[in-house]
Amino acid sequence: MADTINQAARKGILVDTARCIGCRSCQVACKQWNKLDADKTVNQGTFENPRDLTSALYNRIRFVEKETPEAVTWRFLNERCMQCGDAGCIKVCPSPGALYRTKDGIVAYNKEKCISCKYCVSACPFNIPRYDANDKVSKCNLCQSRIDGGMTPACAKACPTEALKFGKRNDLIARAKAAKKEIYGENVLNGLGVAYALEGPPEQYGLPPNPSIPLSIFLWKDVIKPLGILGFWGSIGAMMLHYVTIGPKKVDDDLNNKEGGNE
Amino acid sequence: MSNYIERFSTSERVLHWIVTASFFTLLLTGLGLYSTLFNGYFTLFGGGRNAILIHKISGVLFFLSSLYMFFNHQKDVSSFDQDDKQWVTERGGYLSRNASHFNIGKYNPGQKLFAIFIAAATLVLGVTGLFIWAPTMFPRWIVQLSLMTHGLMFVCSIMFVVVHVYLATIGNPGTIEAMLYGNVRSLWARKHHPKWYREVTGEKP
Numbered sequence: 001m002a003d004t005i006n007q008a009a010r011k012g013i014l015v016d017t018a019r020c021i022g023c024r025s026c027q028v029a030c031k032q033w034n035k036l037d038a039d040k041t042v043n044q045g046t047f048e049n050p051r052d053l054t055s056a057l058y059n060r061i062r063f064v065e066k067e068t069p070e071a072v073t074w075r076f077l078n079e080r081c082m083q084c085g086d087a088g089c090i091k092v093c094p095s096p097g098a099l100y101r102t103k104d105g106i107v108a109y110n111k112e113k114c115i116s117c118k119y120c121v122s123a124c125p126f127n128i129p130r131y132d133a134n135d136k137v138s139k140c141n142l143c144q145s146r147i148d149g150g151m152t153p154a155c156a157k158a159c160p161t162e163a164l165k166f167g168k169r170n171d172l173i174a175r176a177k178a179a180k181k182e183i184y185g186e187n188v189l190n191g192l193g194v195a196y197a198l199e200g201p202p203e204q205y206g207l208p209p210n211p212s213i214p215l216s217i218f219l220w221k222d223v224i225k226p227l228g229i230l231g232f233w234g235s236i237g238a239m240m241l242h243y244v245t246i247g248p249k250k251v252d253d254d255l256n257n258k259e260g261g262n263e
Numbered sequence: 264m265s266n267y268i269e270r271f272s273t274s275e276r277v278l279h280w281i282v283t284a285s286f287f288t289l290l291l292t293g294l295g296l297y298s299t300l301f302n303g304y305f306t307l308f309g310g311g312r313n314a315i316l317i318h319k320i321s322g323v324l325f326f327l328s329s330l331y332m333f334f335n336h337q338k339d340v341s342s343f344d345q346d347d348k349q350w351v352t353e354r355g356g357y358l359s360r361n362a363s364h365f366n367i368g369k370y371n372p373g374q375k376l377f378a379i380f381i382a383a384a385t386l387v388l389g390v391t392g393l394f395i396w397a398p399t400m401f402p403r404w405i406v407q408l409s410l411m412t413h414g415l416m417f418v419c420s421i422m423f424v425v426v427h428v429y430l431a432t433i434g435n436p437g438t439i440e441a442m443l444y445g446n447v448r449s450l451w452a453r454k455h456h457p458k459w460y461r462e463v464t465g466e467k468p
Contacts, residue, residue, distance in 0.1 A: 092410075094302070095302075096299050115312045115314075116315065117296065117315060122398055122406045214404075214407045216404075216410065216411040219411050225297065225298055225414065228297070228414065228417070229298070231418055231422050236425055239425060243433060246358065246360055249356070249435050249455075252450075
């Protein structure tokens, strides 16, 4: 299915990591609105908790701890589905309507249409989609139901420092640029719906510097798939052409030609 | 001299049709996974989830039966002689209207290469299919590579199968009988596989 996007109408979140205090109100608010159970975790000697996204955890704060002789620096990254403008998950999803683009440019999903193939897990440049106990896709959809009702996503609503700012994507990015912030995700993948103002290089936050749809996924869907359909019909056409031009090898031909087959 | 000679035994034929049936089940269940263009094929199986389940079951059946079939014929299909070389040089006479005669044994080089290709494709599709079966259990790059390779090998397979079906039916009238009843006409055998014909009948050239 063609994944088209209206950039002017896109809504999104700008994550200003400089403002984030790591309070994780976003994690809690998300769980509350989306009625997600708590995950059982273990203490691993860090404040980061849980350590990874799960099917019941659509966003979380990644704690980037760095020790220097003078001090320990902490950086916080809100990790979640970034609502790619060119979404690998939508590209590979074989079930129309299971993963789709809303008019606001959000990558939304419908669990009832999910057929549990997990292709989206492989196609995501950021390794975001998780599968729940019923083997259905789950991830952040920017609180689609709240946006449809004219509200702000739960995480941005709960954020006490405006580290998460929701609004028209173009406006958010223009404002951040006016404030001389470095934007991550302005243009990559046709623009990320959740873009970041980072305080350092993306690698420091565990983000890929040049995110893209994995090469083998691109070759599979954009090269092999169309060429394969051509190849299939081409081979049928070639056989038909052979039949009417050169023709079949009839055994009876040799009835009048006694030496046939006996050489 | 009998009018007919046996080409494939009952068990060989049954095995071939098990491979065929599982192949086409895989094709029909897999089309919807190949592209949303073919989403309608899911309805044949009651939705995508069922199609995936049937794809997995028939995949195991195809993997085992196809490899078993190859090992059954391995001796006949994996060696090539000088007569085969001539067949390859002249493309089996398929690119010309003129009658051509080759001293071919039970299988011609085209058939041998098809058998080898299908065995290799079975292996590749089986292994990549295993990674796609449980993608969250394997590293992402392996699954990504598998998805691409699985699609590529499918495309190659279906194109070879189109040629295979053509050559075994209308392209060479009389051939399909070998797979339906097991017996082929002696005239057919003498024309297409003279060396094999002489081996079976003991007839001197």
